[in-house]
Structures are given as structure tokens and as C-alpha cells.
Amino acid sequence: PSDASIRYVEAVRKLTTYGDTCFPIKVDKHHDSLTVNYNGICHLEGDTIKILQEWIMCDVRCCHVDARGDTLTVEFNDGSAFTCNSNESLVIERLILDYIDYETKKKSKPPPAKKTDDNCLVM
Numbered sequence: 001p002s003d004a005s006i007r008y009v010e011a012v013r014k015l016t017t018y019g020d021t022c023f024p025i026k027v028d029k030h031h032d033s034l035t036v037n038y039n040g041i042c043h044l045e046g047d048t049i050k051i052l053q054e055w056i057m058c059d060v061r062c063c064h065v066d067a068r069g070d071t072l073t074v075e076f077n078d079g080s081a082f083t084c085n086s087n088e089s090l091v092i093e094r095l096i097l098d099y100i101d102y103e104t105k106k107k108s109k110p111p112p113a114k115k116t117d118d119n120c121l122v123m
Contacts, residue, residue, distance in 0.1 A: 016051075019037050020035035020036065020037045020042070021035065021036050021037065021095060022034070022035045023035075023036070023086055023088050023091070023092050024086060024087075024088070025043075025072075025084040025085065025086045026084060026085040026086065027043070027083075027084045027085075030045075030046060031046040032044060032045055032046045032052070032084075033046060033049070034084060034086070034092065036092065036095050036096060036099070038057065038099055038102070039056060039057060040054060040055050040056040040057045040059075040060075041054070041055045041057070041060070041074065041082075041096065042054050042055075043082065043084075053082065055074075055076060055082070057096075057099050057100065057103055058103060059076050059077050059078070060074060060075075060076060060077075060096060060099075060100055061075045061076055061077050062074075062075050062100075063075065063092075063093050063096045063097065064093065065089045065090055065093050066089075069089060069090055070085055070086065070087065070089055071083060071084070071085050071089060072084055072085075072086060072089040072092050072093055074096065
């Protein structure tokens with residue numbers, strides 16, 4: 001790869017939204033973006049890409065889409081909720097639910113067995 005390609009990749013990896021899946025949403029008639037990754041969810045202003053709200057994935061209690069399939073509501077452990085409209089509400093819901101499922105399985109997994117100096121397994 002060229003020097004320019006390497007510098008480009010390094011610059012992209014430094015972006016705060018690197019690794020996020022980004023979706024166009026509408027909140028109160030404003031066109032914004034919602035990014036989702038394994039750490040959490042981020043609501044970004046459409047024009048400036050300024051972070052308006054952030055939530056860590058561990059704080060998400062559940063999420064659901066209305067019957068029409070265009071309104072997503074994410075509920076949090078503190079009782080608050082975030083609602084937005086998107087043509088991709090079902091995709092966003094599935095991604096968030098998959099991350100919640102992953103976190104739940106990760107927490108319930110037993111710790112790995114440790115080896116002692118004489119190579120015996122300790123549970």
C-alpha cells in the first residue's frame with residue numbers, strides 16, 4: 001500500500017465514529033444520524049455531526065419498533081427512552097438486540113480456567 005493509503009487508514013481509525021454502523025433518522029422533524037456499535041448508541045446532529053446524546057450498551061433495557069415499522073424506541077435502565085423515525089428501524093432494532101444478547105451471554109459465561117505452575121487446571 002502507498003504511504004497515502006496508510007495515512008488515510010490511520011486517520012479514519014482515529015475518528016470517533018470508526019467502527020460504528022450509521023443510520024439516517026428523524027427526530028422532531030430534524031434529519032439526524034444514529035450510530036450503533038458494541039459500546040453503545042450515539043445520536044448525532046445531521047448537519048454538524050455533533051454528538052447530541054450517548055448511551056452505553058449496558059444501559060439499554062430493550063428496544064422495539066412500532067407496528068408500521070418506522071418508529072424505533074430504545075428504553076434504558078433509568079426509565080428514560082429515545083424515540084426516532086427511520087426507514088431502517090427494523091435493522092437498527094435487530095442490531096441493538098444482537099449487541100444486548102452478546103453482552104448478556106458475555107456476562108453469564110463462566111470465567112476461563114486458570115493454570116497453576118504445575119499446569120493443573122484450577123476452576
